[in-house]
Amino acid sequence: xxxxxxxxxxxxxxxxxxxxxxxxxxxxxxxxxxxxxxxxxxxxxxxxxxxxxxxxxxxxxxxxxxxxxxxxxxxxxxxxxxxxxxxxxxxxxxxxxxxxxxxxxxxxxxxxxxxxxxxxxxxxxxx
Numbered sequence: 001x002x003x004x005x006x007x008x009x010x011x012x013x014x015x016x017x018x019x020x021x022x023x024x025x026x027x028x029x030x031x032x033x034x035x036x037x038x039x040x041x042x043x044x045x046x047x048x049x050x051x052x053x054x055x056x057x058x059x060x061x062x063x064x065x066x067x068x069x070x071x072x073x074x075x076x077x078x079x080x081x082x083x084x085x086x087x088x089x090x091x092x093x094x095x096x097x098x099x100x101x102x103x104x105x106x107x108x109x110x111x112x113x114x115x116x117x118x119x120x121x122x123x124x125x126x127x
Contacts, residue, residue, distance in 0.1 A: 023068035023103070030082040030094055031070055031101060038096060038126035043110030046070055046101040050122040054098035060088045067102040067115070067123070069093040101126055 024040050031038045031046055038046040047067065051058040059067050064087075072092035078084045083095045094101050104115030104123070116125045 023071065026071035026073040026076075026092075027094075028073040028076040030078075030096075036127055037113075038101060039110070040070065040103060044103050045107055045111070045113050045115070046126040047104055047115050047123050048096075048099040048126050049102065050124070052100050055083065055085050055095065057085060057087050057093060057100040059100070059102060064089075064102075066105045068105065070101040070103065096126060099126070 024042060024044070027041060031040055033039070034043065040046060049057075049059050049067070057069065059069070069087060069091065070093060072084050072094055076084065076092075081097045083098060084092050085095045085100050087093050102123075104112075104118070106112075106114045113125050115123050117123065
């Protein structure tokens, strides 16, 4: 009985931490720059991940749930410092200067930067 109660409590805790930053729809144009920081069309802060290599995302599975990739709409074209990388799941993701871009599930409103320095400093606000 106690095990069942603890399991239910753990499940409810996970559900309660739902993602405020739902992945935004794929866009045909690259993210914008606001006050020197890259943001989505809705003004949500974008991040880079130290474990990524140029042109390759290392954030997949649960990582991509917590750090939704900035997805590219079909037919979008890269130019200048903006590139498009293909993720392990086949989706296309925006990258800036070769670094894939992500949102953060714990950012709740435009301008939040709660993911900066997360995971022992591996996540950074994209500038």
